[in-house]
Amino acid sequence: MEEVIEMPDGITYLSTLSGGLDSALITYLIMKLKPNSKMVLSSFCLQHQQNHNFDTVKKIMNYLDYTFPFRIIDHRIGFVRDIEHAKNGGRSKQTRELLQQYDIHGIISGFTINPPELMIEGRDETRDAPREWRSINQHGIYHYQPFVNRDKRYIAELYQQYQLQELADLTVSCEAEQPPRPCKKCWWCKEKHWAFGFY
Numbered sequence: 659m660e661e662v663i664e665m666p667d668g669i670t671y672l673s674t675l676s677g678g679l680d681s682a683l684i685t686y687l688i689m690k691l692k693p694n695s696k697m698v699l700s701s702f703c704l705q706h707q708q709n710h711n712f713d714t715v716k717k718i719m720n721y722l723d724y725t726f727p728f729r730i731i732d733h734r735i736g737f738v739r740d741i742e743h744a745k746n747g748g749r750s751k752q753t754r755e756l757l758q759q760y761d762i763h764g765i766i767s768g769f770t771i772n773p774p775e776l777m778i779e780g781r782d783e784t785r786d787a788p789r790e791w792r793s794i795n796q797h798g799i800y801h802y803q804p805f806v807n808r809d810k811r812y813i814a815e816l817y818q819q820y821q822l823q824e825l826a827d828l829t830v831s832c833e834a835e836q837p838p839r840p841c842k843k844c845w846w847c848k849e850k851h852w853a854f855g856f857y
């Protein structure tokens with residue numbers, strides 16, 4: 659949390675709200691601990707998965723807007739064909755548009771490091787190594803990733819500390835394309851179970 663404490667107040671942040679636990683938590687914490695800050699939210703829905711996270715990001719946004727009235731300036735939802743489309747342009751195009759439209763001075767992400775346990779299937783090895791929690795991105799804006807060197811159990815502790823079970827219940831971590839969700843098989847399901855003890 660030292661990283662979060664170090665982050666500035668009184669600015670407008672851009673947060674990518676994915677529908678998962680990490681981005682919901684970091685957005686909540688910034689809004690709670692930086693009371694003079696404003697928030698622009700950016701989300702993506704995958705068309706080939708029937709926009710499965712659309713309702714999820716809407717519910718999280720409503721929760722945050724209700725908890726912190728008049729602090730969210732905008733919630734932009736982009737629709738992309740698939741994850742590759744999101745990575746190759748869709749995401750940075752939406753970010754660029756929001757940066758042009760609003761006076762944003764920080765981008766926040768809730769990325770975490772992988773669990774130390776040897777969970778192999780589906781593991782993204784780029785999340786194994788320690789990374790800089792604060793950097794300047796391609797748009798010349800500070801990019802804050804205060805949990806980038808913490809694992810999901812740290813996220814679970816913060817959910818407990820701030821009594822955020824209601825928020826946790828709104829999030830969906832599973833990336834399965836077909837129901838049932840949670841599938842209990844994908845990487846995100848396994849990581850959540852490892853940290854929270856439930857799917």
Ligand SMILES: [Zn+2]
Nearest residue numbers: 832841844847
């Ligand atoms: Zn899953």
